[in-house]
Amino acid sequence: MVNGQEARVWRCGKRQLALDRPLVMGVVNVTPDSFYDGGRCFDAAQAVAHGLRLEADGADLLDIGGESTRPGAAEVSAEEEARRVVPVIRALAARTALPLSVDTRRPAVARAAVEAGACVVNDVMPFAGDAAMAAVVRETGAGLVVMHMRGTPQTMMLEAAYGDVVGEVEAALREALEYAEAQGIGRDRVLIDPGVGFAKLTAHNLAVLAAVSRLARLGPVLVGASRKRFIGELCQEPEPEKRLGGSVAAAVWCALQGASVIRVHDVRETRQALRVSRALQEAGGLHV
Numbered sequence: 001m002v003n004g005q006e007a008r009v010w011r012c013g014k015r016q017l018a019l020d021r022p023l024v025m026g027v028v029n030v031t032p033d034s035f036y037d038g039g040r041c042f043d044a045a046q047a048v049a050h051g052l053r054l055e056a057d058g059a060d061l062l063d064i065g066g067e068s069t070r071p072g073a074a075e076v077s078a079e080e081e082a083r084r085v086v087p088v089i090r091a092l093a094a095r096t097a098l099p100l101s102v103d104t105r106r107p108a109v110a111r112a113a114v115e116a117g118a119c120v121v122n123d124v125m126p127f128a129g130d131a132a133m134a135a136v137v138r139e140t141g142a143g144l145v146v147m148h149m150r151g152t153p154q155t156m157m158l159e160a161a162y163g164d165v166v167g168e169v170e171a172a173l174r175e176a177l178e179y180a181e182a183q184g185i186g187r188d189r190v191l192i193d194p195g196v197g198f199a200k201l202t203a204h205n206l207a208v209l210a211a212v213s214r215l216a217r218l219g220p221v222l223v224g225a226s227r228k229r230f231i232g233e234l235c236q237e238p239e240p241e242k243r244l245g246g247s248v249a250a251a252v253w254c255a256l257q258g259a260s261v262i263r264v265h266d267v268r269e270t271r272q273a274l275r276v277s278r279a280l281q282e283a284g285g286l287h288v
Contacts (some may be wrong), residue, residue, distance in 0.1 A: 004066075005099065007107075007194075008188070008191045008220055008260070009188060010143055010144060010188070010189070010191060010220060010260070011143060011186070011188045011189045012099055012119040012120050012143030013119035013140070013141050013142055013143065014119070014141075015099055015119055015143075017061070017099060017143075018089045018279075019220055019260040019261075021029060021274075021278065022254075022255040022259055022260060022261065022262050022274055023060040023061060023261045023262070024058065024059055024060050024261075024262055024264060024267055024270055024271050024274070025059065025060065025061050025062070025063050025101065025222070025224075025250035025261050025262065025264070026054030026055075026059035026061070026062050026063065026264065026265075026267045027054075027063055027065075027224075027226070027262040027263060027264065027265050028050055028051045028053070028054070028062055028063065028064045028065070029047075029065055029068070029090065029287045030047045030064060030065065030066045030084040030085055030088050030262055031065065031066060031067065031068045033082070034196045039148060044084075044091070046086050047064070047088045048088055048091045048092055048095070051064070051088070051092045051096070052092075052095065052096060052226045052256075053099055054267045055096050057267040057268035057271070058267055058268060059097070060097040061098055061100065061101060061120070061261075062092065062096075062098055062099075062100050062101065063101040063102075063103050063120075063263060064085050064089055064100060064101065064102055064103065064113070064118070065085065065102070065103030065104065065122075066080075066081040066082070066083075066084030066090055066093070066103075066104070066109070067081050067084075067104070067105075068153070069103075069105075069124050069153045069198070070153065071153065071156060071157045073153045073154070075152075075153070075154065078106045078108045078109055081104065081106060081109045081274060082108065082109045082112045082113075085100045085102060085104070085109065085113055086112050086116045087116075087210065088116050089102065089113050089116040089118050090116040090117055093116065093118075094116070094117075096191050097152060099119050099120060099143075100113075100117055100118040100119060100120070101118060101119075101120035101121070101145070102114070102118045102120070102121060102122065103124060104121070104122070104123070104124065105123060105124050105125035107130075107132040107133045107135070107136045110123070110133060110137075110142075110266040111136045111140065111181055112155055112216025114136070114140040114142050115140075115150050118142070119142055119143060120142055120143040120144070120145065121133070121136065121142045121143070121144050121145070122145040122193075122222075123144065123145060123146055123147060124147050124198075125147075125148040125149060125152075126147075126148070126149055126150070126172065126176070127144075127147075127176040127178045127179065127180065128146075128172070128175045128178075128179040128268040129179065129285065132182070134179070134180065134183035134184075134185065135183075137180075137183075137185050137189070137217060138183055138184045138185055141189075142182065142189075142201065143170040143189050143190075143191070144185060144189055144190045144191070145190075145191045145192075145193050145222050146173065146177070146180065146190060146191070146192055146193065147175040147192075147193035147194075147195045147198065148169045148172050148173055148193065148194050148195035148198065148199075149195045149199055149284070150194075150198075150199035151199060155167060156199040156240070157199065159199045160199045160200055160201050162204060164216075165200070165204045165207045165208060166211040166214065169195070169208055169215070170211075170214070170218065170243050173194070173215065173218055173238055174218055175193045176192070176217060177190060177192065177218060185236070187219060190219060191220045191221065191222045191260065192215065192218055192220070192221055192222070193221070193223065193224065194209075194211075194212075194217050194221070194223065195224045196208065196209065196223060196224060196225045196228060196230070197224075197225075197229060197230065197253075200228040200230075201230075202229075202233045202234065205215070205228075205230040206223070208229070209223070209250065209253065209254065209257075212253075212257035212258060212259055213242055213257040213258045216257070216258040216260075216275075217258070220253055220260035220261070221252040221254075221258065221259045221260055221261075222259070222260065222261040222262075223248065223250075223251075223259045223261070223262055223263065224262075224263035224264075225251070225254070226247045226248075226250075226251070226263065226264040226265045226266065227240045227243045227244075227247050227249040227265055228240075228243075231243045231246035231247060232246075232251065234246065243287075244266055244269060247264065247265070247266060247270075248266070248269055248270055248273045250278050251264060251270045251273065251274065252273050252274065255274055255277065255278075256277065256281075
């Protein structure tokens, strides 16, 4: 049971991922410029080795991305993005049984990634109205993550203005779910992501994280807050390398509020914190 309800299942291709506890998604950035680990795994062999380390650390699934989406990041072509991620996904699919996700905003990259062995498309752009991406997901049977965002990585922070950030994020995610359903993508294949750090200032990020339980009424929620700028601003820590404590705190909070998937850089530490949190909840007669 999760929050008194039957545990849901996330259908991703031929896989069915039980959401009876928060799943930990490990991040594999095959990029030279991601805000935290850019360049560390830019070589395909390094990226594969990193993915296998995350598996050993306890990851439930891996999210592989080939384009940085930090504010102001340089855009890369679909061809270059596919060149980065497809060999990594193919190699990981041959060496691990973990479900693999591709973190992309491009339908061509998503299709190539699924053909290489991914079973989830983590769409980092507004999904509603994207018929090409919907076709990839529908035709391949992949699981889908729809995220809230405005603009592009290059312009999104210019659009970080809201009257009611939680209400507006909720409305956009509802629209994306309805669009997916209209495109023949079942609700049991879709997770929603409030897009922490995407077209949002620190106050906006805090508001949407405080509302995870509300957003979870729409559908299973994925949250990616790991190492992000708002943690640095809250803790007066400009270096992402020194934001582990704040990242783990955010992960535990989201899990307690009903998030189904926590996307993180630090798998071992996050799994440890979630295990302790869950044990304490169960010892107190509560279940998350």
